Amino acid sequence: MRGSLAGIVVGCVALALGASAQSGRDGRANIEASVRLLALELKALCPLADPGDQQAFDACRQALFHGSRLRASLGAVLLWGRPHPTAGVSLKDTALTQFAPEVWTGLYAPLFMFDGTWRLDYDEGERLYRARLGALFRNALDPGQYPYPFWHSAKKWNDYQAANTLVLWIDSPSANIVVGQFTNDGQEHSGLRSQPVARPPFDGQWMWTDAKGKLQPAPALFRGLFSDDNPYLRALEPRYRDLADVRRTGHCNGCHVPNNPERLKRLVLLQTPAHAASEIKRLMRAVRDNDMPLDDSHLYREIDPDTRAALLDYGGTFEATVDAARAWEEEHVKPR
Numbered sequence: 001m002r003g004s005l006a007g008i009v010v011g012c013v014a015l016a017l018g019a020s021a022q023s024g025r026d027g028r029a030n031i032e033a034s035v036r037l038l039a040l041e042l043k044a045l046c047p048l049a050d051p052g053d054q055q056a057f058d059a060c061r062q063a064l065f066h067g068s069r070l071r072a073s074l075g076a077v078l079l080w081g082r083p084h085p086t087a088g089v090s091l092k093d094t095a096l097t098q099f100a101p102e103v104w105t106g107l108y109a110p111l112f113m114f115d116g117t118w119r120l121d122y123d124e125g126e127r128l129y130r131a132r133l134g135a136l137f138r139n140a141l142d143p144g145q146y147p148y149p150f151w152h153s154a155k156k157w158n159d160y161q162a163a164n165t166l167v168l169w170i171d172s173p174s175a176n177i178v179v180g181q182f183t184n185d186g187q188e189h190s191g192l193r194s195q196p197v198a199r200p201p202f203d204g205q206w207m208w209t210d211a212k213g214k215l216q217p218a219p220a221l222f223r224g225l226f227s228d229d230n231p232y233l234r235a236l237e238p239r240y241r242d243l244a245d246v247r248r249t250g251h252c253n254g255c256h257v258p259n260n261p262e263r264l265k266r267l268v269l270l271q272t273p274a275h276a277a278s279e280i281k282r283l284m285r286a287v288r289d290n291d292m293p294l295d296d297s298h299l300y301r302e303i304d305p306d307t308r309a310a311l312l313d314y315g316g317t318f319e320a321t322v323d324a325a326r327a328w329e330e331e332h333v334k335p336r
Helices: 002-045 054-065 101-111 154-162 233-249 273-288 305-332
Strands: 074-081 096-099 112-123 128-137 165-170 177-183 266-268
Touching: 002 054, 002 112, 002 128, 002 165, 054 101, 074 101, 096 101, 101 112, 101 177, 101 273, 112 165, 128 177, 154 177, 233 273, 233 305, 273 305
Parallel strands: 074 177, 096 266
Antiparallel strands: 074 096, 112 128, 128 165, 165 177
16 A cells, blocks of 8 residues: 555656646747747847937837837836846846836837847746847937936946847746846847947936927937827926926935936836836825835935825826826827
8 A cells, every 4th residue: 555655646746747847848938939029029120220220219119119029028017227247146136227118118128129139048046037139229329319318327338339138037927028138248249239339428417408499318208109199298298397396305316316326226217207107106106105215324204294295296197197198098009
C-alpha cells in the first residue's frame, strides 16, 4: 500500500511538473508571438526616418496613441527610464518615472523609430520577460516636440540620442508591459546610428513660450494627442494653470519635476498639463484622503484647510475636464 501510495505521489508530482513545464512553454510562446507582432507594428507605424522628420513623428504618434497594439499591451501604469548605472541592480532599486499608459504612448514611445529587430529572454531575478527592440531616438526634432527638456541634463540627453534599444519588461501572467527602458546595448547596429545633436540651452523652465508666442512643449498641451476638434481641449490648459497655482501653495511642485530633486525611485511628474492629467486621479485621491506630501525631513506636512479646499476645487475641475475630453475621444475617434 505504501509503495502504491508513493508511486501515486511521484506520478502526481511528475504530472504537475509536466503541466507546469507545458504552461511555461505555452507562456513563452505566447509572449514571443506578442513581441513579434509588436515589433512588426512598430516598424510599420514608426519606421526609421530622418530623426528630424516632423511628419514621420506626427504619423507615428497618432498611430500609437489611437488603437495600437503597443497601447493595448500596457497596464494601468508604466515605469519608464534608463537602466541603473550599476549593472545587475534590480528594477525595484532603479529610479524610474511612473506614467499612465496614454501619456507614455503619446509623448515618449513615438520619440523612437524601429527597425523591426527584437530579442526575448526571461530574467529569473525579475521574474519578467525582457524584450529588446532595435530603436533609434529622434534627436533632431524642434525642442517644443519633446515632452520636457531632456537636455536639462547632458547625460540624459546623450543617453537618449545614443540609444539603439528599447527594452520592454513583460509580466507573464497578464502579458502586460510593466516597465520600459532605453539604452545602448553596446553593439553596433548598422541601421541604428544617428549624428549626435548638441543639446539646446536650458534655462531652468520646464515650459516656455516660443518666438511665435506659443506655449511649449506642444505635446504636453495635448497637441497631437487629443483631436484638434475635441471641444474640451481649449479648457484644459487654463484649468491646469489654476491647479498649478494652488499646487505651488500646497508644496506639490518641489518633488514632481523631471530633475527629481528628492531622488525618488518612483517619480511622478506634474509639471505640464499632460503629465498632470495622467496622474490627476491619484493626486486627487491623495488630497481627498489627506495623504499629504512629505516635508524636507520626509515627514508628512499638513496642508492648511484653505489650500486643501482650493486643491479639491481646482483639481476636481481639471479632473472632470480631463475625463470629459477622454470620453469625447473614445466616442468620436476611431482606432487607426
